Amino acid sequence: MATKKTKIEFAAGPTEMRDILARLGKALETGALDFTDTPVDVSDFSTVKLTIKRDEDGCRVAVRIKHDSPAESGTDDSSGLPKYKSLKKSMKKPWKDLLEVAAAGQLPDPALLREFLDDCELMISFPDEGEEYYAAFKATMQDVQAAAASGDAEAFSQALGRMDVVKKQCHDEYK
Secondary structure: OOOEEEEEEEEEOHHHHHHHHHHHHHHHHHOEEOOOOOOEEOOOEEEEEEEEEEEOOEEEEEEEEEEOOHHHOOEOOOOOOEOHHHHHHHOHHHHHHHHHHHHOOOOOOHHHHHHHHHHHHHHOOOOOOOHHHHHHHHHHHHHHHHHHHHOOHHHHHHHHHHHHHHHHHHHHHHO
8 A cells, every 4th residue: 555645834923823733733633634624534644744825925834744554654564574675764873883893993783783783684685776785794793793793893983994894785775
């Protein structure tokens, strides 16, 4: 199922903003938004964006609602595993944290590293997402783990650098 998006636009005076915000808050509680003659179901929303622009006649209000759908969830319904795009996105922060730790000449928190490497294992299990890089990436994962386990911050930093090279090669081709 594709993502469903709903957009509602209307004009309002500056004095009506309090009521508009209150109605929006109520709609998020009840699941029905009633800015127009036809109420809009917002019970399954993933994002609600409110834009208010001032113009010469008052204000233009736009409400955009993005509805959840199974196709957009973070997991693959058949296996319960994360979807590739969702996993890749969730790995950005731990990756950045690891790079910062390495740049500071330190070793990472073992739990952070374990979680990241577990996610890497999942990442290299996806077919058609750069399989020709998986063996090289797996080798760098082992190097990173070994360097961290040995307590050698310099070796950890170098291994992470090699991992970054393989990651960039893969992402450049498959992004």
